[in-house]
Amino acid sequence: RAVAALEGPLAESVRVVGFALGAGSRDAAEQLGIDPAAPAVDEALQRRIGVAAGTPVRIDG
Secondary structure, eight states: OOOTOOHHHHHHHHEEEEEEEEEGGHHHHHTTTTTSSOOOOHHHOOOOOOOOOOOEEEOOO
């Protein structure tokens, strides 16, 4: 989990999740269930990484 050790204000301060894996960024995001048309953390991804649902996702590729 990305923020497993963070609690309270620190965990809530995450404002964007970025994927910068070159050409693989879009594929990685899609494997995690991120909709490329509206990239944001959904409930399933929230459980995996600990970032609030609705947090925007930036895909750099």
